[in-house]
Amino acid sequence: MLQRIRTAPPRYWLVVVVVLFFAGFPTVISSFQAGQWALALILAIAIMGLNILVGYSGQLSLGHGAFMAFGAYASAILAHRYKMDYLVTIPIAGLLTGMVGFLFGVPALRLSALYLALATFALAVVMPSLIKRPVGLTGGVQGISLPPVVVPQLAKDGFTMLTGSAMTSDQWVYYVTFAYALVLFWLAWNLVRHRAGRAMRAIRDGEVAAAASGINISGYKTLAFGISALYAGIAGSLLGLATGYISPDTFPVSLSIQLLVGAVVGGLASIPGPLLGGIFAYFLPIESNQWVPTQTWIPSQIVATVVKAGPAVTYGVVLILLMIFAPNGIVGLATAGYNRLRRRLRGAADRESGHIPPDPQTV
Amino acid sequence: MALLEVRELAVSFGGVVALDHVSFSVEADQVVGLIGPNGAGKTTLFNIITRVYKPGAGAVLFDGTPVTRLAPHEVIRHGVARTFQNLALFRSMTVLDNVMVGDHIRTRSGWLASSVPMPAAMNAESASRKRALEVLDFVGLAARASHPVATLPFGTQKRVELARALVSKPRLLLLDEPAGGISHEEVDGMSRLLRRVHTELGVTMLLVEHHMGFVMGISDRVVVLDFGKKIAEGNPSEVQRNPAVIEAYLGAA
Numbered sequence: 001m002l003q004r005i006r007t008a009p010p011r012y013w014l015v016v017v018v019v020l021f022f023a024g025f026p027t028v029i030s031s032f033q034a035g036q037w038a039l040a041l042i043l044a045i046a047i048m049g050l051n052i053l054v055g056y057s058g059q060l061s062l063g064h065g066a067f068m069a070f071g072a073y074a075s076a077i078l079a080h081r082y083k084m085d086y087l088v089t090i091p092i093a094g095l096l097t098g099m100v101g102f103l104f105g106v107p108a109l110r111l112s113a114l115y116l117a118l119a120t121f122a123l124a125v126v127m128p129s130l131i132k133r134p135v136g137l138t139g140g141v142q143g144i145s146l147p148p149v150v151v152p153q154l155a156k157d158g159f160t161m162l163t164g165s166a167m168t169s170d171q172w173v174y175y176v177t178f179a180y181a182l183v184l185f186w187l188a189w190n191l192v193r194h195r196a197g198r199a200m201r202a203i204r205d206g207e208v209a210a211a212a213s214g215i216n217i218s219g220y221k222t223l224a225f226g227i228s229a230l231y232a233g234i235a236g237s238l239l240g241l242a243t244g245y246i247s248p249d250t251f252p253v254s255l256s257i258q259l260l261v262g263a264v265v266g267g268l269a270s271i272p273g274p275l276l277g278g279i280f281a282y283f284l285p286i287e288s289n290q291w292v293p294t295q296t297w298i299p300s301q302i303v304a305t306v307v308k309a310g311p312a313v314t315y316g317v318v319l320i321l322l323m324i325f326a327p328n329g330i331v332g333l334a335t336a337g338y339n340r341l342r343r344r345l346r347g348a349a350d351r352e353s354g355h356i357p358p359d360p361q362t363v
Numbered sequence: 364m365a366l367l368e369v370r371e372l373a374v375s376f377g378g379v380v381a382l383d384h385v386s387f388s389v390e391a392d393q394v395v396g397l398i399g400p401n402g403a404g405k406t407t408l409f410n411i412i413t414r415v416y417k418p419g420a421g422a423v424l425f426d427g428t429p430v431t432r433l434a435p436h437e438v439i440r441h442g443v444a445r446t447f448q449n450l451a452l453f454r455s456m457t458v459l460d461n462v463m464v465g466d467h468i469r470t471r472s473g474w475l476a477s478s479v480p481m482p483a484a485m486n487a488e489s490a491s492r493k494r495a496l497e498v499l500d501f502v503g504l505a506a507r508a509s510h511p512v513a514t515l516p517f518g519t520q521k522r523v524e525l526a527r528a529l530v531s532k533p534r535l536l537l538l539d540e541p542a543g544g545i546s547h548e549e550v551d552g553m554s555r556l557l558r559r560v561h562t563e564l565g566v567t568m569l570l571v572e573h574h575m576g577f578v579m580g581i582s583d584r585v586v587v588l589d590f591g592k593k594i595a596e597g598n599p600s601e602v603q604r605n606p607a608v609i610e611a612y613l614g615a616a
Binding site: 187188190191194195196197198199201202204205206208209210211212213214215216217223227269 | 413414415434435436437438439440444445447451452453454455456460463464465467468470472473474477478479480484487488491527531
């Protein structure tokens with residue numbers, strides 16, 4: 001065991017550091033900020049789902065906000081009408097959304113990439129109107145107000161013991177979200193590097209060769225849709241927990257775009273990518289809307305546009321910059337930088353010793 | 364009974380006849396070369412056997428099973444693996460991962476079992492990795508296992524593709540231009556490697572090839588296609604002397 005710990009690759013230590021950071025974070029920031037970070041983690045979970053679909057199985061979705069909406073309403077209806085404990089409804093909502101996603105994945109098989117993007121986009125567009133229809137079930141335009149979050153006594157006592165202050169509901173929501181994020185990221189990491197994930201990546205890289213290797217293309221594509229929707233459903237359900245109120249307007253089309261931007265910015269087909277993407281997608285519009293008006297050098301018309309259009313403008317600018325300078329997202333940028341640094345260091349050492357490094361191109 | 368039997372196979376694409384009632388068979392433990400000028404229908408024939416295309420008429424029997432009724436991903440489960448003319452590797456993956464995809468049909472752990480991860484799935488995973496490394500060792504690429512496949516030279520990538528096909532333990536291997544686009548030395552290496560696949564692993568092979576020295580040296584029998592029709596069949600020396608073959612390659616005298 002000790003031997004294994006000593007020989008663990010550096011990225012495992014990075015994971016430990018990140019997990020400890022997120023576990024301890026709410027004790028040093030305000031309760032309000034903990035609530036914000038909970039929302040960022042919720043986005044990260046949904047983006048991880050989207051990443052499994054887009055990054056690993058190569059199918060584009062512009063409508064993952066719709067799956068979040070489904071999960072949120074599934075939880076809210078179970079909690080509101082059937083008086084279930086909200087925490088119990090979260091996994092149920094996830095599974096139901098997963099099934100819906102799986103079913104959606106079946107007709108999606110018939111569509112080429114562009115039409116799949118359009119179909120999922122249409123889903124995101126119609127979802128708010130669909131929710132408004134069955135007023136008795138969903139509360140229509142009014143939405144559903146959820147019962148206030150009750151922090152369990154055990155969590156309260158534990159938090160007080162560790163920090164000396166009382167746990168707020170925002171902090172409790174943060175820890176619930178953090179626990180879900182931890183488990184879901186771990187599951188995703190296991191999924192993508194083993195047999196099923198390899199099959200999905202193979203399909204993304206070349207369907208003909210994947211089928212010739214015995215991979216059931218339609219099976220794995222619909223599976224990816226199902227798993228991806230499950231993540232989005234859990235994220236939607238957690239969003240209901242965090243905000244305490246959901247309505248059709250909680251899930252506009254722009255939410256789906258926000259998720260996709262987050263996935264691309266963080267880095268597709270990577271595990272840390274969605275975490276960075278979630279933080280980015282949540283905080284960028286907030287920060288930029290506060291930062292831009294304080295800058296005197298930016299012409300006032302531009303400031304007005306940015307403030308009025310909100311996230312759209314900043315997203316656009318950042319997306320264009322990333323497409324040019326970091327097409328593989330933040331994670332791609334970081335890995336490339338790390339590799340370059342390592343080559344530099346190794347190259348310097350080799351030059352001193354007079355040893356010529358082997359050319360990786362020769363057989 | 365022949366291992367592979369192609370019966371009166373015909374297919375056309377929008378009026379262009381790609382295969383015109385072609386029949387031939389491959390006996391178990393043989394190496395059969397499939398040659399013909401560009402556009403003769405060789406790759407089309409492979410694509411029908413592996414169910415990329417549907418035939419217009421005719422049948423393909425593998426060990427008595429009508430292959431044309433299978434789904435594309437089921438063909439390899441019956442023991443038919445293939446390589447591709449211009450390579451169809453999974454470019455974002457490592458050499459080892461590529462070969463492990465080839466091992467897909469020999470493992471059966473589901474997505475949930477490997478996500479959680481269950482011990483049985485992890486054992487299957489390491490057994491799969493071991494088989495992949497053995498095959499990589501066989502083709503001489505064990506040291507390249509962790510390299511991203513896209514960074515390797517073309518000739519090396521061809522051997523990765525061969526390893527991916529071999530790891531499924533096929534009974535019939537369809538090779539689409541194994542010597543295409545690689546250097547002279549590599550052609551000799553590939554020829555030796557394929558001979559070992561045949562003698563040591565006992566794999567029956569059907570190969571499409573333009574490199575005449577290569578195909579004549581390795582094949583027990585040669586089938587010649589021209590404009591979708593079979594124009595000759597026989598052992599290499601017979602085929603080389605056949606006037607119809609000479610005409611197809613050099614044009615009428």
